[in-house]
Amino acid sequence: MSVKKDVSDELVAAMGEALAIATGEAAPAAVHRVEVMLDVDVRAIRTRLGMSREQFAKRFRFPTRTVQEWEQGRRRPDQSARAYLTVIERNPKAVEDALSAP
8 A cells, every 4th residue: 555545544534533523422532731840940859869960960961061050040941851850850760760771
């Protein structure tokens, strides 16, 4: 079957699913919302973990200078860094395990 045919089949199937949801014959898929904090207190996270700036940077693979600039307010973590820092704050062991996996 050609790629074009596969795509058209998928579009027709998706339209059928949309119609079934609109008419109440099917339920929509679950929606999961993930909220990324607008600001994170990097120093507070690091301090709660009992790490020096250098230890924190090395353990979680940040440049030490970046951590310093975040803590001193000269720079702000971007959205992906804030999400990563949130995960570190909530479950540092999981992050450490993931980073040490082969």
